[in-house]
Amino acid sequence: MSAQINRQFQLAQRPVGAATRDTFAYVETPVGEPGPGQILVKNQYLSLDPAMRGWMNDAKSYIAPVAIGDVMRALGVGKVIASQHPDFKVGDEVNGALGVQDYFLGEPKGFYKVDSQRAPLPLYLSALGMTGMTAYFGFLDVGLPQAGDTVVVSGAAGAVGSVVGQIAKIKGCRVVGIAGGADKCRYLVDELGFDGAIDYKAEDVNAGLKRECPKGVNVFFDNVGGDILDAVLARLAPKARVVICGAISQYNNKEAVRGPANYLSLLVNRARMEGMVVMDYAHRFQEGFKDMATWIAEGKLKSKEDIVEGLETFPETLAKLFSGENFGKLVLKV
Amino acid sequence: MSAQINRQFQLAQRPVGAATRDTFAYVETPVGEPGPGQILVKNQYLSLDPAMRGWMNDAKSYIAPVAIGDVMRALGVGKVIASQHPDFKVGDEVNGALGVQDYFLGEPKGFYKVDSQRAPLPLYLSALGMTGMTAYFGFLDVGLPQAGDTVVVSGAAGAVGSVVGQIAKIKGCRVVGIAGGADKCRYLVDELGFDGAIDYKAEDVNAGLKRECPKGVNVFFDNVGGDILDAVLARLAPKARVVICGAISQYNNKEAVRGPANYLSLLVNRARMEGMVVMDYAHRFQEGFKDMATWIAEGKLKSKEDIVEGLETFPETLAKLFSGENFGKLVLKV
Numbered sequence: 303m304s305a306q307i308n309r310q311f312q313l314a315q316r317p318v319g320a321a322t323r324d325t326f327a328y329v330e331t332p333v334g335e336p337g338p339g340q341i342l343v344k345n346q347y348l349s350l351d352p353a354m355r356g357w358m359n360d361a362k363s364y365i366a367p368v369a370i371g372d373v374m375r376a377l378g379v380g381k382v383i384a385s386q387h388p389d390f391k392v393g394d395e396v397n398g399a400l401g402v403q404d405y406f407l408g409e410p411k412g413f414y415k416v417d418s419q420r421a422p423l424p425l426y427l428s429a430l431g432m433t434g435m436t437a438y439f440g441f442l443d444v445g446l447p448q449a450g451d452t453v454v455v456s457g458a459a460g461a462v463g464s465v466v467g468q469i470a471k472i473k474g475c476r477v478v479g480i481a482g483g484a485d486k487c488r489y490l491v492d493e494l495g496f497d498g499a500i501d502y503k504a505e506d507v508n509a510g511l512k513r514e515c516p517k518g519v520n521v522f523f524d525n526v527g528g529d530i531l532d533a534v535l536a537r538l539a540p541k542a543r544v545v546i547c548g549a550i551s552q553y554n555n556k557e558a559v560r561g562p563a564n565y566l567s568l569l570v571n572r573a574r575m576e577g578m579v580v581m582d583y584a585h586r587f588q589e590g591f592k593d594m595a596t597w598i599a600e601g602k603l604k605s606k607e608d609i610v611e612g613l614e615t616f617p618e619t620l621a622k623l624f625s626g627e628n629f630g631k632l633v634l635k636v
Numbered sequence: 637m638s639a640q641i642n643r644q645f646q647l648a649q650r651p652v653g654a655a656t657r658d659t660f661a662y663v664e665t666p667v668g669e670p671g672p673g674q675i676l677v678k679n680q681y682l683s684l685d686p687a688m689r690g691w692m693n694d695a696k697s698y699i700a701p702v703a704i705g706d707v708m709r710a711l712g713v714g715k716v717i718a719s720q721h722p723d724f725k726v727g728d729e730v731n732g733a734l735g736v737q738d739y740f741l742g743e744p745k746g747f748y749k750v751d752s753q754r755a756p757l758p759l760y761l762s763a764l765g766m767t768g769m770t771a772y773f774g775f776l777d778v779g780l781p782q783a784g785d786t787v788v789v790s791g792a793a794g795a796v797g798s799v800v801g802q803i804a805k806i807k808g809c810r811v812v813g814i815a816g817g818a819d820k821c822r823y824l825v826d827e828l829g830f831d832g833a834i835d836y837k838a839e840d841v842n843a844g845l846k847r848e849c850p851k852g853v854n855v856f857f858d859n860v861g862g863d864i865l866d867a868v869l870a871r872l873a874p875k876a877r878v879v880i881c882g883a884i885s886q887y888n889n890k891e892a893v894r895g896p897a898n899y900l901s902l903l904v905n906r907a908r909m910e911g912m913v914v915m916d917y918a919h920r921f922q923e924g925f926k927d928m929a930t931w932i933a934e935g936k937l938k939s940k941e942d943i944v945e946g947l948e949t950f951p952e953t954l955a956k957l958f959s960g961e962n963f964g965k966l967v968l969k970v
Contacts, residue, residue: 363904532895546903561866561895569880569911570697577903 306333310403311616313368316360320554320624323617325358326374326402333405335384341413342384343396343406347609349377349427350620350632351461352525355553364579373401374616377432379416379423380406380636390415397426402616404636421595428631429465429594429605432580436547437465438590439583442473444545444576445521449474452515454534457525458499459486461631462547466523467496468603475521478514480507480530482626489629494604507533521545527552528560535564542573554624606630640667644737645950647702650694654888654958657951659692660708660736668741669718675747676718677730677740681943683711683761684954684966685795686859689887698913707735708950711766712970713750713757714740724749731760736950738970755929762965763799763928763939766914770881771799772924773917776807778879778910779855783808786849788868791859792833793820795965796881800857801830802937809855812848814841814864816960823963828938841867855879861886862894869898876907888958940964 307330314327336342357368357375368375378400382390390396390410398413400406416426428434440462447453453470457463458479467490470477478498479490487499500510507530511519518539524531527549535544552559568575583590597603608630610619615634622628641664648661670676691702691709702709712734716724724730724744732747734740750760762768774796781787787804791797792813801824804811812832813824821833834844841864845853852873858865861883869878886893902909917924931937942964944953949968956962 364906527900546900548903549900552900558897559900561897561899563892563895565895565899565909566861566880566883566886566893566911568909569882569913572698572911572913572916574908574910575899575902576908577900577906579903579906582906 306405307331308333308403308405308407309613310401311374311613313358313370313372313374315370317355317358319556321355321358321617321620326617327371328614334407336386336407338386339409340385340407341382341387341390341396341410343380343398343400344383345378345380345400345404345406345636347379347424347427348400348402348613348616348634348636349431349433350623350634351377351433352548352550352553352623354620355624364581373403375399376402376634377427378406378636379426395423397431402613402634404613421598424607424609424631424633425598425605427633428461428607429598429603430591433461433631434465434594434605435583435587435590436578436580437462437469438594439580439586440545440547440578441466441469441521441523443583444578445523445543447473447475447521451475451520452478452517452539453521453523454478454480454511454515454519455523455525456480456530456534457548457550458490458496459629460525463523463525464490464494464606464630465603468494468597470521471495472597472602478511480510480526486629502530508536511537518542523547524549526550527562531562532564535562535567538567538571538573540571540573542571544568544573544575546575546577550624607633609633609635611635640739641665642667642737642739642741643947644735645708645947647692647704647706647708649704651689651692653890655689655692655951655954660951661705662948667739670720670741672720673743674719674741675716675721675724675730675744677714677732677734678717679712679714679734679738679740679970681713681758681761682734682736682947682950682968682970683765683767684957684968685711685767686882686884686887686957688954689958698915707737709733710736710968711761712740713760713765714970729757731765736947736968738947755932758941758943758965758967759932759939761967762795762941763932763937764925767795767965768799768928768939769917769921769924770912770914771796771803772928773914773920774879774881774912775800775803775855775857777917778912779857779877781807781809781855785809785854786812786851786873787855787857788812788814788845788849788853789857789859790814790864790868791882791884792824792830793963794859797857797859798824798828798940798964799937802828802931804855805829806931806936812845814844814860820963836864842870845871852876857881858883860884861896865896866898869896869901872901872905872907874905874907876905878902878907878909880909880911884958941967943967943969945969 498514528551832848862885
């Protein structure tokens with residue numbers, strides 16, 4: 303094993319604004335061997351998520367920041383190639399925080415097994431992974447949808463948003479997606495069965511919301527923040543629920559985050575805005591996996607992966623998330 | 637009756653910024669007589685509330701705006717002096733939207749009876765009125781306090797805030813009030829039994845919160861908005877509840893309302909921010925009245941009224957609410 307090379311992207315400095323290639327140090331190190339309680343994993347697919355930008359900040363959050371010099375944190379799937387841990391054996395396929403590198407070596411904390419015979423591995427990073435669980439628990443447990451509700455999703459062609467919209471349809475809601483570009487909007491309506499779409503790059507979001515949500519918005523699942531959050535707040539229905547899943551428009555800000563000027567719509571409409579972090583639902587993931595797998599098997603839920611090849615492209619591929627270039631779940635094939 | 641004069645403040649124009657004397661037309665009209673289904677009330681005390689500023693705006697809200705030329709809306713208590721309504725007789729004391737005038741003439745929609753033998757009439761505008769119900773249902777039903785929680789209240793020496801803090805103490809919470817001035821802060825701690833106070837005029841609110849809430853804030857009851865909301869958001873405990881009752885710092889803004897820049901603290905802390913409007917709880921007011929009356933009788937809850945005499949002072953007295961001059965529930969004695 304020691305002849306093999308482990309390519310790593312380590313956090314070199316905390317970015318101001320967007321992360322770039324300079325944010326990371328590209329390092330080649332020899333692959334080690336597992337000590338007691340450790341496993342060695344050959345990484346196969348890594349999940350690229352907006353949350354990664356937050357992990358680079360030295361700020362109190364729901365999870366510790368990545369330390370300078372550490373391998374950049376990333377969830378992923380891979381195959382165990384050496385093990386000194388009783389629960390994992392060579393050949394097992396696992397899902398865990400593998401990091402942006404070829405090989406993970408360490409204790410498999412929070413790792414669990416997946417099975418490429420049952421579903422393609424990238425699906426365990428999208429609908430059957432944290433992305434799917436974020437959509438499932440965020441929408442159902444925090445959004446509290448009722449059949450007939452009008453549901454609006456921002457970042458709707460993205461990994462989480464596209465799943466939220468489809469779950470909303472399964473639950474009998476009317477679903478409107480906000481996305482950038484005609485292709486994405488067409489995809490939402492024609493492929494995923496959304497009832498309507500608003501192209502924020504081509505039309506005024508306020509006008510689009512007025513057209514698509516004449517009775518107001520009962521549930522808003524927000525990945526974006528900024529102007530789009532403000533526009534939807536202005537159109538809430540009484541007792542609406544706003545799920546704050548992320549704020550991708552604000553993550554690369556060099557100035558302070560911009561708060562939603564229309565927050566007093568919460569008062570007028572007796573509405574609620576609530577944040578969610580998927581790891582709070584870890585004890586209930588089996589419930590989510592089961593429903594999601596069933597819906598996929600029944601053809602009610604489609605998962606779209608945007609797979610980019612090559613670990614070496616990591617910084618530039620990550621940037622696609624923030625420029626709105628990616629389409630579906632962004633996955634890096636190692 | 638027709639010889640008597642009814643002094644009225646009518647809405648003359650929609651204010652930009654603070655309401656002033658010019659916002660209203662002072663009019664003297666003869667007092668009319670009730671038609672079928674109507675009552676005539678001699679107004680005795682009027683409730684002055686921050687919400688009145690919102691009613692002057694021509695904007696969609698939880699209640700219709702006051703029309704230009706209409707008597708300015710105000711809740712109040714008074715005595716029925718003529719009646720053609722089966723449920724109200726001469727001598728009944730009533731609570732309702734009497735308006736800023738000497739006499740109310742019209743249908744007693746939403747009016748209910750009060751009893752000055754049981755409690756002084758101004759109390760029916762404070763702890764035993766909408767103010768008390770706002771505190772009771774907003775804090776208990778939306779804030780969902782648990783014994784041991786750290787509760788922060790803004791506008792804590794005001795009508796609603798002072799009651800919220802006392803209910804929180806009754807429920808076994810640790811209570812910190814934010815108010816302007818040493819007198820108010822002393823009053824909160826020495827008279828009302830708050831555990832701590834932050835004088836936003838004399839100290840940095842962030843530092844005060846750090847000192848008074850070392851374990852974070854579990855429930856924040858906000859009447860103020862602006863910088864104070866932002867400061868408390870930055871100090872939320874996991875799963876915190878933020879009750880948006882009002883935003884007095886923003887009501888007189890000439891520019892757009894400023895949104896809370898730290899709203900992503902809701903995400904990091906899986907916290908919730910929710911608006912409340914007291915009228916949603918009308919069907920449960922008896923429950924609130926009963927508890928509040930019991931707590932007052934037991935000496936557990938104090939109600940402080942700031943009574944200003946003279947209907948003619950209305951515009952200037954109302955302004956006290958926004959300058960932070962008043963102390964307790966602001967009531968106008970007609």
